Amino acid sequence: MTGTDMHGLVRRLYPLCRSITGDGVRRTLEIISEYVPLDTYEVPTGTEVFDWTVPREWNIRDAFIADATGRRVVDFQESNLHVVSYSAPVSATMTLDELRPHLHTLPEQPSLVPYRTSYYQENWGFCLAQETLDAMADGEYEVRIDSTLDEGALTYAEHVVPGQVSEEVIVSCHTCHPSLANDNLAGIAVAVALAQSLDNPWYTYRFLFMPGTIGAITWLARNADRVGKVKHGLVLACAGDSGHLTYKKSRRGNAEIDRVLAYVLRDREHEIVEFSPYGYDERQFCSPGFNLGVGSLSRTPYARYPEYHTSGDNPEFVLPEKLADTLSVCQQAFSVLDRDRRFVNLSPYGEPQLGKRGLYDSLGGRSDAKQAQLAMLWVLNLSDGEHSLLDIAERSGIPFDTVAGAASALHDAQLIKE
Amino acid sequence: MTGTDMHGLVRRLYPLCRSITGDGVRRTLEIISEYVPLDTYEVPTGTEVFDWTVPREWNIRDAFIADATGRRVVDFQESNLHVVSYSAPVSATMTLDELRPHLHTLPEQPSLVPYRTSYYQENWGFCLAQETLDAMADGEYEVRIDSTLDEGALTYAEHVVPGQVSEEVIVSCHTCHPSLANDNLAGIAVAVALAQSLDNPWYTYRFLFMPGTIGAITWLARNADRVGKVKHGLVLACAGDSGHLTYKKSRRGNAEIDRVLAYVLRDREHEIVEFSPYGYDERQFCSPGFNLGVGSLSRTPYARYPEYHTSGDNPEFVLPEKLADTLSVCQQAFSVLDRDRRFVNLSPYGEPQLGKRGLYDSLGGRSDAKQAQLAMLWVLNLSDGEHSLLDIAERSGIPFDTVAGAASALHDAQLIKE
Amino acid sequence: MTGTDMHGLVRRLYPLCRSITGDGVRRTLEIISEYVPLDTYEVPTGTEVFDWTVPREWNIRDAFIADATGRRVVDFQESNLHVVSYSAPVSATMTLDELRPHLHTLPEQPSLVPYRTSYYQENWGFCLAQETLDAMADGEYEVRIDSTLDEGALTYAEHVVPGQVSEEVIVSCHTCHPSLANDNLAGIAVAVALAQSLDNPWYTYRFLFMPGTIGAITWLARNADRVGKVKHGLVLACAGDSGHLTYKKSRRGNAEIDRVLAYVLRDREHEIVEFSPYGYDERQFCSPGFNLGVGSLSRTPYARYPEYHTSGDNPEFVLPEKLADTLSVCQQAFSVLDRDRRFVNLSPYGEPQLGKRGLYDSLGGRSDAKQAQLAMLWVLNLSDGEHSLLDIAERSGIPFDTVAGAASALHDAQLIKE
CATH class of the missing domain: 3.40.630.10 (Zn peptidases)
Incomplete structure (x- = not known):
């Protein structure tokens, strides 16, 4: 993707x-x-x-605060953020002052709607822009939350x-x-x-x-x-x-x-x-x-x-x-x-002879041949069961991919085992 | 006090x-x-x-160096620093030159009297200001240390x-x-x-x-x-x-x-x-x-x-x-x-639900409610018997008092034990 | 020497x-x-x-590249670097172009002769200054390496x-x-x-x-x-x-x-x-x-x-x-x-009394008496079998020689043992 x-x-x-x-x-x-x-x-x-x-499982179909003219001042259909998550159902008419304890705004970000939840304390509420609240006249409002809190x-x-x-x-x-x-x-x-x-x-x-x-x-x-x-x-x-x-x-x-x-x-x-x-x-x-x-x-x-x-x-x-x-x-x-694994050097006494196994030749055409060869020496030297390939990459400063490639070549040559 | x-x-x-x-x-x-x-x-x-x-126990009643006129040039009664601690008793008349090896001064701080001791090598001596020594004429002095070194x-x-x-x-x-x-x-x-x-x-x-x-x-x-x-x-x-x-x-x-x-x-x-x-x-x-x-x-x-x-x-x-x-x-x-003790979280699999125990509500009125709540999470998270409350305070950056308070609340709620 | x-x-x-x-x-x-x-x-x-x-053992008596006039252009007798180490014997006449694959120079350091080896792949070659190579005319050269690769x-x-x-x-x-x-x-x-x-x-x-x-x-x-x-x-x-x-x-x-x-x-x-x-x-x-x-x-x-x-x-x-x-x-x-060894303090409960053993007096005439005394206290304090004299020198900041000298004096006084 x-x-x-x-x-x-x-x-x-x-x-x-x-x-x-x-x-x-x-x-x-x-x-x-x-x-x-x-x-x-x-x-x-x-x-x-x-x-x-x-x-309990919470589901909601609709919610709004409507003014005396029936206009939805706050409307769940516009944004689900408008309802406090897990709000219990409500259907009431109340004054703005009665409603206020249930309204959540961000006074310092007046055009944004906050996100609020009340999962474990039954409650209900609306979230709205401070600007919206400021524009709401005193008086009565229809308040509706069409939600369910049921076994589920x-x-x-x-x-x-x-x-x-x-x-x-x-x-x-x-x-x-x-x-x-x-x-x-x-x-x-x-x-x-x-x-x-x-x-x-x-x-x-x-x-x-x-x-x-x-x-x-x-x-x-x-x-x-x-x-x-x-x-x-x-x-x-x-x-x-x-x-x-x-x-x-x-x-x-x-x-x-x-x-x-x-x-x-x-x-x-x-x-x-x-x-x-x-x-x-x-x-x-x-x-x-x-x-x-x-x-x-x-x-x-x-x-x-x-x-x-x-x-x-x-x-x-x-x-x-x-x-x-x-x-x-x-x-x-x-x-x-x-790819970050620990290996054990099967030839741990002195360095094994890479040349006779063609492990130097195999690098011939690579632009990073010298680094790849050094990576083999590092993997051999630190493969004592204690050091992972990432340890080796970090300690040597050689890119992980090069270290992992060296380990793969050495594994194929049966010089290390997992 | x-x-x-x-x-x-x-x-x-x-x-x-x-x-x-x-x-x-x-x-x-x-x-x-x-x-x-x-x-x-x-x-x-x-x-x-x-x-x-x-x-042996050392006690001293008096000590002085008096000049030919009987005037106490150096006097234990003025300051007990004038006598080398553990000085053996002395009662003698001697010239300034004979006395010198027993006199201790601070030439670079000429007005100050040094503090000297000789606990384990029997000896005697006086400490005096370099200025005092400089003012002492040649000639004879009466030297007296009225001390005892006895079983005690x-x-x-x-x-x-x-x-x-x-x-x-x-x-x-x-x-x-x-x-x-x-x-x-x-x-x-x-x-x-x-x-x-x-x-x-x-x-x-x-x-x-x-x-x-x-x-x-x-x-x-x-x-x-x-x-x-x-x-x-x-x-x-x-x-x-x-x-x-x-x-x-x-x-x-x-x-x-x-x-x-x-x-x-x-x-x-x-x-x-x-x-x-x-x-x-x-x-x-x-x-x-x-x-x-x-x-x-x-x-x-x-x-x-x-x-x-x-x-x-x-x-x-x-x-x-x-x-x-x-x-x-x-x-x-x-x-x-x-208060620096190690606790063990009794509910160590995931976080325990603090809300149902009223542990969030209990913080309601506090100005540091958020920090106090965080302190509870830290104490729960690190109370594995390995970390002390001081460890937790240091690692969290939360004041020790807040951490200890959180531990106390969690202990009361039986969420941790010592 | x-x-x-x-x-x-x-x-x-x-x-x-x-x-x-x-x-x-x-x-x-x-x-x-x-x-x-x-x-x-x-x-x-x-x-x-x-x-x-x-x-196999490699020995060499002589080697050269001679031009058509018989002049040795590259001569082992002048410097043994001129021959690739472990070169197999050669005796041939060849053109410069045929010879080139066997010639090693340092183009960026044109007056220097490089050092090359081929121990485990049989081969032969000469090393020479780039300047020498540049001066070599096309044409035929006599090439001789009088070496042996034998059981030895x-x-x-x-x-x-x-x-x-x-x-x-x-x-x-x-x-x-x-x-x-x-x-x-x-x-x-x-x-x-x-x-x-x-x-x-x-x-x-x-x-x-x-x-x-x-x-x-x-x-x-x-x-x-x-x-x-x-x-x-x-x-x-x-x-x-x-x-x-x-x-x-x-x-x-x-x-x-x-x-x-x-x-x-x-x-x-x-x-x-x-x-x-x-x-x-x-x-x-x-x-x-x-x-x-x-x-x-x-x-x-x-x-x-x-x-x-x-x-x-x-x-x-x-x-x-x-x-x-x-x-x-x-x-x-x-x-x-x-001299870097670990000692054990035989009198590890509190400090031993150095004075009664004359260990303070012994320092009387030394210019570093104070440091030497401090070194004794350090050796006594850290001689628990865990700390070597080098540890003690590093931790105390006192020179190793002084620390080792203190250890020697304490060992003589039977206050520490190895």
């Missing part, structure tokens, strides 16, 4: 009213499944997942790319945000494109499309036996804005995924931040009981751009070329991760 | 002629016991303490503040210096004020008032069974001059006390120096056989101010506000140390 | 045509044995040494200085380069001078004079049982040019030899580079199966000076004072290494 393709997916998913449960999520997953096959799971309301309980299910989906080994890499993105493009339709689009591009990988790659927090906790609770197989992971969020890439390390801080991302990002403008227990679902994967090697890749991280969690985070805020750039870094990172 | 109160104690103790043994030490401890109760110990001359032997005892004292646990923190200060204010009446005064201010601490705090070197060695030799209980310690010396605070690390270099002091001092002008086996009684506590987590807190360290070990180190050299400042840092440090 | 003496040895060895085998090596070792006794070993052609086989032996030699313990330090230098002075007659000369200067050392020192790569591999293969005794080592190469000293660390990176060289070099202009599996025989000693604590000392490292592997690397390129300087650093390094 090109950047334009990914941007098309973002635009297509944008209008749907997603939340942590409900039909907006189901429709989102249906659209994704047009790109990559999905296994979709429905977890019933009331299911206990660790310390949490799957909540939490919906999430997986797409698996089988690898040569059963050890897994998870790529996770949250699907619970309604009309917000960078957060996180961009992450979803990059994940989909990444899933499409994997070709017979070493690891098994599991792509997770699920609501934030409760979704990740639900997945972890239902996959306790699989978690031991998860060796690496990446949470994708805010993946398409114009900022440079930011990698947030896993809780371990020196997990292989942390080192791979630092390696892949080293030659471009980027930022690497330490783990903190706030952000996206790395919080759950990196909770102390799991402590997985899962980091998070974003462009501008959450809450660091003014459009964050507002109607300003629309498809125009996401750039096709930045989606493509995020995708490219993910592909590079997984390409390194997939 | 205020800075002024501590300064009053310094002035009150200043005139006494202290040494490593003798009545000056006993009188000093009597005065201290008016502020905090003391257990005083007398260890007889000849007692073997590790590689050392408790020496070494005297030291302890004040214990019982804690909730039997593990101990020791606070040690040397009591062997005569009329020198910063070194170490200031340390004594801060220790006394600190002892008074402790209120039901976690650790048991043991304050040690004892002569330098031989006193600490004696205490260690007599408390071999207690040393295992000593988890942390601080030696207080030179605690009242106008310089900024200097913390000297324990031999371990990363003991908890080292980290606590670095943490408490981080936002103010200060210096942290590595351990060296020279200084005060941290030398003994950090000898390799003990290797205790004991550091040393001073303002300007020994030998780094011109008044050090001279008559210039008088009560005017010590400032009430600096005594108060040293005390305040000690109190902060022990407040952190007392 | 003085710098001048070493330079004399360089000049004396310079004309010989050395290679990885042959009479030039034997003659070289004979000359060395006039300075230090050698045990010389002959390893027959065909002997398997790890992954390698000792090759690989020759290497050892000189051993017995130590007080059987643990060994190896000093290795390659003997396979023909008329190249810095690389490596300078290394040979420094090794010889170093061997002469050792006087009853602690370690057993084994000096190895052997061809590069195949020589080191042969030695390792024949000394498998001895390798366990090798605790430290140094490869000497390019030891006499005008550049500053460069130390290349062992593969371990923190071996004692690495720390010793860093310590000895710290106060002078120098460079320390990380290990890489390219260079001299540290490659073999540091192969993963051995991973010995062997570093390499050079002045300007190989390939970093324009004269490298050319006729410009002649005796004038090597300076007597630089040979002396390299020697001096080696001597200092081995002096530290030989």
Whole structure:
């Protein structure tokens, strides 16, 4: 998928009213499944997942605030951000003063509509531009939220790319945000494109499309036996804005995924931040009981751009070329991760004689013949079972691809084994 | 005790002629016991303490050098610094030339009287200003030291503040210096004020008032069974001059006390120096056989101010506000140390749901509600038995008090245990 | 040996045509044995040494390219660099165009003759100045290489200085380069001078004079049982040019030899580079199966000076004072290494009383008495079996000699033991 393709997916998913449960999520997953096959799971309301309980399912058909003339001053049909997610149904007539406690605005960004939720405390509310509120006269308004909070299910989906080994890499993105493009339709689009591009990988790659927090906790609770197989992971969020890439390390801080991302990002403008227990679902994967090697890749991280969690985070805020750039870094990172293995030199006493095996000749025509030869010496010297190919690339300063190529040639010559 | 109160104690103790043994030490401890109760110990001359032997007890009533007219040119009654500590008795008439080998001056600080000792080599001598010496005519002088070196005892004292646990923190200060204010009446005064201010601490705090070197060695030799209980310690010396605070690390270099002091001092002008086996009684506590987590807190360290070990180190050299400042840092440090514990998250798989336990609501009215909530997430995330609350404060950048408060709330909610 | 003496040895060895085998090596070792006794070993052609086989022995009597008038345009008698080492015998008449594939020049250094070898691929060739080649007219040339490639032996030699313990330090230098002075007659000369200067050392020192790569591999293969005794080592190469000293660390990176060289070099202009599996025989000693604590000392490292592997690397390129300087650093390094041991404080509880043992008095007359006393306190404090004297010197900032002297005094006083 090109950047334009990914941007098309973002635009297509944008209008749907997603939340942590409900039909907006189901429709989102249906659209994704047009790109990559999905296994979709429905977890019933009331299911206990660790310390949490799957909540009631929320669905909404319409909502508005209408003035005395019947004009919809605030209208869910224009933007699903106008309703606080998980709002209970309401049908009432009330004065502006009675309504005010239920209205959310951004006084410092008066033309933008904020995004608000109230998942676990039953409540209702509307989000609107401060400018809209300022224009509302005193007097009575008709207030309607045509929503349901019923027994139902939490919906999430997986797409698996089988690898040569059963050890897994998870790529996770949250699907619970309604009309917000960078957060996180961009992450979803990059994940989909990444899933499409994997070709017979070493690891098994599991792509997770699920609501934030409760979704990740639900997945972890239902996959306790699989978690031991998860060796690496990446949470994708805010993946398409114009900022440079930011990698947030896993809780371990020196997990292989942390080192791979630092390696892949080293030659471009980027930022690497330490783990903190706030952000996206790395919080759950990196909770102390799991402590997985899962980091998070974003462009501008959450809450660091003014459009964050507002109607300003629309498809125009996401750039096709930045989606493509995020995708490219993910592909590079997984390409390194997939080849980063430890070998053991089978001829560890002194150097083996490369010449008699034709390993020098084989480099004859290459412009990087000298570096390729040096890479062989480095791989032989450090292949003691302690150093991975990424260690060797970092220590030698030779590009990972050259090191991996040398390892492959030495492996073919039976000078090293895994 | 205020800075002024501590300064009053310094002035009150200043005139006494202290040494490593003798009545000056006993009188000093009597005065201290008016502020905090003391257990005083007398260890007889000849007692073997590790590689050392408790020496004879030294007492002195009078000493002078008088000129031919009978005028006291150098007079112990004016300052006890005039006599080399542990001087043997002398009663003689001698010429200035015969006397010279027994006279100690500071040619480069001609108006100051030096402080000298000769504990373990029997000798006698006088200390005087170079200016005084320059004014002494040739000719005969009457020389008298009315001292005794007899079987007796070494005297030291302890004040214990019982804690909730039997593990101990020791606070040690040397009591062997005569009329020198910063070194170490200031340390004594801060220790006394600190002892008074402790209120039901976690650790048991043991304050040690004892002569330098031989006193600490004696205490260690007599408390071999207690040393295992000593988890942390601080030696207080030179605690009242106008310089900024200097913390000297324990031999371990990363003991908890080292980290606590670095943490408490981080936002103010200060210096942290590595351990060296020279200084005060941290030398003994950090000898390799003990290797205790004991550091040393001073303002300007020994030998780094011109008044050090001279008559210039008088009560005017010590400032009430600096005594108060040293005390305040000690109190902060022990407040952190007392609360710095490791917890284990009882709900380590994903985040527990804080909302249903009212842990978010409880923060409602606080100005730092967001930080307090973040502190809970950090404590939950890092409470794996490996990270202490100080680790968490350092890693999160959240103030220790907020972290400790979060831990307390989580402990009350039974989400973590010790 | 003085710098001048070493330079004399360089000049004396310079004309010989050395290679990885042959009479030039034997003659070289004979000359060395006039300075230090050698045990010389002959390893027959065909002997398997790890992954390698000792090759046929190469000898050469004469070689030239003569023009139609019979004038020798390129003449082995002028410089043995003119023949590619291990050239097979040739006797032919050919045109310049036919000859060209066998001619090696340095177009960018037109007046210099390059150094080339073809040990493991049978071939022949001449090396000459680009200027010479440019002056050669088209037409026919008589080409003669009067060499032999026969069953024979690989020759290497050892000189051993017995130590007080059987643990060994190896000093290795390659003997396979023909008329190249810095690389490596300078290394040979420094090794010889170093061997002469050792006087009853602690370690057993084994000096190895052997061809590069195949020589080191042969030695390792024949000394498998001895390798366990090798605790430290140094490869000497390019030891006499005008550049500053460069130390290349062992593969371990923190071996004692690495720390010793860093310590000895710290106060002078120098460079320390990380290990890489390219260079001299540290490659073999540091192969993963051995991973010995062997570093390499050079002045300007190989390939970093324009004269490298050319006729410009002649005796004038090597300076007597630089040979002396390299020697001096080696001597200092081995002096530290030989004394760098771990002690255990026999009186570890508090400080022992130095005064009663006369350990203070013994310092009376020394200008560094205060530092020497401090050194005793440091040695006592850190002698817990974990810290070596070099550790103590580094941590205290006190010169190693002073620390070692303090350890010696404390050992004599039975306060520490090894």
